[in-house]
Amino acid sequence: MSLAKHDRTPGPGAPAPETAPARTAPATTGPATPALLWLITAGLVLAALNLRPAISALAPLLEEVRADLGMSGTVAGLLTSVPALCFAVFGVTAPALSRRYGPVAVVAAGMAAVTAGLTLRSLAGGTGVFLASSALALAGIAVANVLMPVIVKRYFPDRIGSMTGLYSMALSLGAAGAGAVTVPLASALGDSWRLGIGLWAVPGALAVTAWLAVLIRSRATRTAAAPADATPAAPAAPAAPDTARLTLRRSPTAWALACFFGLQATAAYIIMGWLPQIYRDAGISAGTAGVLFAVAMGLSVPLSFVVPPLATRMRTQGPLLTVLALSGLAGYTGLWLAPHGGAWAWAVLLGIANCAFPVALAMIGLRARSSHGVVRLSAFAQxxxxxxxxxxxxxxxxxxxxxxxxxLPLAFMAALMVLQIVAGTLAGRDRHIEDGA
Structure with a gap:
């Protein structure tokens, strides 16, 4: 697939027109060459592969981790909520970090935090260290979560759907792969849950290498593009008042997208945290429960390459989001009535429902007209x-x-899915956060 530009929309690497404040990040790119675009694409895929193993690798081994570290049931339940907490707390810092250092440098640092956190977590001797190292890894994931749509909007403004689909597919592959192979890995390595989850630091190291290469290559491209006799640029005009945050707080579109994002994230993290245990409590072995969990997470690998481009071609995304939510409701119903007998069917239905996440990411790029708007909306909504x-x-x-x-938990999950349909219908309307600003 060529990354060259063939239509009238802004070319890859060229920012979309915007009226952002003048206080922007130091430039980290010159003209985006085809080689640089391919390198960024590889970086997006590698980063996305590392956005879920910190969570999905833990779920099938949670029982063993609890027993070894002496975790109470309450702490284990808290552990399933820690990802969302870290994503909320650290994700909001991404816009400021991006303005100060540039999104490429921040994603590289985020991948380094993921690698360090996963390594330290596998060495933890107690619950406190385990939670702290998990938080470090999740902080790195949080900033990368926010900045992925920003990088897509900046470098591939004419391919938001396909590029979102590509890294969403990689994200789902990372989640599914970690869920499927962590238990066999741990068994092959002497029944060691530490090695089973610690090995996921290796893909993190590869992602760090890729993003450092993007950073070095983009700066080299910028330097080569600068004229040798360039004179200092004129002072920038005074920055326009930064009203983006106020606009988002007053924007029904931003709030609808944030509510939808929150509800689909609730469903996803409940599945990531508890689906293997639901299957195990129904009499299914730990290994098979891990494979079923991998099916639920992995089905969105091929679908993520199809659904976001489809969403970007639709004037409103509400009908598509409703279909995905109905699939989730059917999966919950199956888990209620026959969790063992129809285990594979319910995993498939929940996998289809999980495709709400890449659609939410694609809508972040669709609901703002500028890359500045996207970074604000991405941080706010996430x-x-x-x-x-x-x-x-x-x-x-x-x-x-x-x-x-x-x-009762499944009834609670179903009620949230109904609310997700309502929020998705509102968020999927053809609106932009800049409208009426």
Whole structure:
């Protein structure tokens, strides 16, 4: 697939027209050459592969981790909510970091944090260190989560759907792969959960290398493009008042997208945190539960390359999001009625429902007209959305512990999915956050 430009929209590497404040990040790119674009594409894929193993590799081994570290049920339930908390707290810092250092440098640092956190977590001797090192890895994931749509908008403004689909596919592959192979890896390495989850630091190191290469290559391209006798640029005009944050707080579009993002994230993290346990409690072995979990996460690998481009071609995304949510409701119903007998079918239906996430990412690029708007909207929608999703996994754990089965938790999950349909319909309208600003 060629990355060259063939239509009238701004070429890759060229920022979309915008009226952003003058206080922007130091330039990290010159003209985006084809080689640089391919390198950025590889970086996006490698980074996306590392955005979920910190979570999905833990779920199938949670019982073993709890036993070894002496975790209580409450702490284990809290552990399923930590990702959303970290994404909300650290994700909101991404715009400021991006303005100060540039999105490429921040993503590189985020991947370094993921690698360090996963390494330290595998060495943890107690619950406190385990939680702290998990938070470090999740902080790195948080800033990368926010800046992925920004990098796509900046370098591939005419290919938002396909590029979002590409890195969403890689993200799903990372989540599914970690869920499927972590238990066999741990068994092959002497039944060591530490090695099973620690090996996921290796892909993180590869992502760090790729983004450092992007940073070095982009700066070299910028230097080569600068005229030898260039004179200092004239002083920039005074920055326009920064009203982006105020606009977002007043924007129904931004709030609808944030609520939708939060509800789909709630569903995703409940599945990532509890689906293997639901299957294990139904009498399914840990290994098979891990494979079923991988099916639920992995089905979105091929679908993520199809669904976001489809969403970008639709004038409104509400109907598509409704279909995805109905698939989730059918999966929950199956887990209620026959969790063992129809286990594979329910995993497939939940995998289809998980495609709401790449559609949400694509809509971030669609609901803003400028790259400046995208970085603001991405931080707002994701940080607010992850705050909304915080109680979900913990509530599911508390309900399960209180009732001793999964019926009430599944009813709770179904109610949230109905709300997701409403929020998705509102967020999917053909609107922009700049409208009326």
């Amino acid at each position: 940080s607010t959305g992850y705050l909304i999703s915080l109680p979900g996994p913990l509530v599911v754990g508390v309900l399960n512990e209180a009732t001793g089965d999964w019926h």
